[in-house]
Amino acid sequence: MVEVTDLTRRFGAFTAVDRVSFSVQRGEAFGLIGANGAGKSTVIRMLTTLLPITEGSGTVAGYDLVRQPEQVRRHIGYVPQLLSADGALTAWENLLLSARLYDIPRRQVRQRIEHALKSMDLMPFAHQLVQGFSGGMIRRLEIAQSMLHRPAILFMDESTVGLDPVARHAVLDHVGELRRDFGTTVLVTSHYMEEIDVLCDHLGVLSHGKLVAVGTPVELKAKVGPNATLDDVFAVLAGTDEDNATETYRNVRLSRRAASTHG
Numbered sequence: 028m029v030e031v032t033d034l035t036r037r038f039g040a041f042t043a044v045d046r047v048s049f050s051v052q053r054g055e056a057f058g059l060i061g062a063n064g065a066g067k068s069t070v071i072r073m074l075t076t077l078l079p080i081t082e083g084s085g086t087v088a089g090y091d092l093v094r095q096p097e098q099v100r101r102h103i104g105y106v107p108q109l110l111s112a113d114g115a116l117t118a119w120e121n122l123l124l125s126a127r128l129y130d131i132p133r134r135q136v137r138q139r140i141e142h143a144l145k146s147m148d149l150m151p152f153a154h155q156l157v158q159g160f161s162g163g164m165i166r167r168l169e170i171a172q173s174m175l176h177r178p179a180i181l182f183m184d185e186s187t188v189g190l191d192p193v194a195r196h197a198v199l200d201h202v203g204e205l206r207r208d209f210g211t212t213v214l215v216t217s218h219y220m221e222e223i224d225v226l227c228d229h230l231g232v233l234s235h236g237k238l239v240a241v242g243t244p245v246e247l248k249a250k251v252g253p254n255a256t257l258d259d260v261f262a263v264l265a266g267t268d269e270d271n272a273t274e275t276y277r278n279v280r281l282s283r284r285a286a287s288t289h290g
């Protein structure tokens with residue numbers, strides 16, 4: 028569903044994303060982790076065709092990012108990092124806008140909107156103004172909007188930021204349902220490692236624009252050390268470039284060995 032090779036984005040002289048290559052299989056949940064400014068949102072904005080690629084190449088849902096951007100857009104859903112629903116409209120009206128945006132056939136619109144509202148538990152609030160919604164309700168509405176056209180792949184950029192634990196779990200549960208019901212592929216970024224651990228089949232670690240590790244959560248934890256958590260993976264890999272990462276491993280191993288020798 029995603030295949031990128033040497034994906035690069037420069038802003039002037041600054042390289043925000045540096046020769047990143049990875050692939051995401053159909054039906055998979057793929058996580059991108061990395062420190063603030065590592066380049067996660069920039070990768071997502073290139074994969075959603077919102078930002079032109081400086082160098083490299085990629086396909087999303089089988090379509091070329093550079094040559095077939097319209098086809099790409101037709102097959103993806105996107106939940107941006109900042110809240111994007113219109114507060115001056117009701118939930119139903121926001122969904123109606125998305126239905127128009129995604130060219131959903133007129134006779135299907137009502138049924139699609141009802142289904143989306145029901146699956147996100149928002150039916151009782153359909154005709155209320157979004158400005159009165161909580162953050163969790165807005166997120167659920169945005170996921171409903173991004174799924175209205177049944178995209179093959181959903182991009183979610185820090186979609187659970189600022190949500191209380193109950194709302195966060197509700198959003199994650201709904202993403203789980205979309206994967207089960209429609210086989211939707213998802214690509215997420217998050218700073219919540221336990222969330223990535225539960226949701227993602229594979230993840231990539233970005234550091235200063237470079238992809239420094241890719242693997243399953245289990246593989247990456249094993250790489251860092253026995254009983255390592257994803258927080259440890261983040262601490263060892265996300266703040267360093269490739270050369271320093273080797274150094275950090277060595278230090279982690281040395282300090283562990285010292286700790287076990289000295290009791």
Ligand SMILES: Nc1ncnc2c1ncn2[C@@H]1O[C@H](COP(=O)(O)OP(=O)(O)OP(=O)(O)O)[C@@H](O)[C@H]1O
Pocket residue numbers: 038043061062063064065066067068069070
């Ligand atoms: N339009 C732009 N112009 C100039 N620099 C940019 C632009 N967009 C992003 N950058 C820079 O590119 C780098 C990567 O930014 P990006 O938003 O992709 O990081 P991120 O990993 O999503 O961080 P966060 O966790 O804070 O969301 C940052 O240094 C940022 O300042």
Ligand SMILES: [Mg+2]
Pocket residue numbers: 067068069108184
């Ligand atoms: Mg970001």
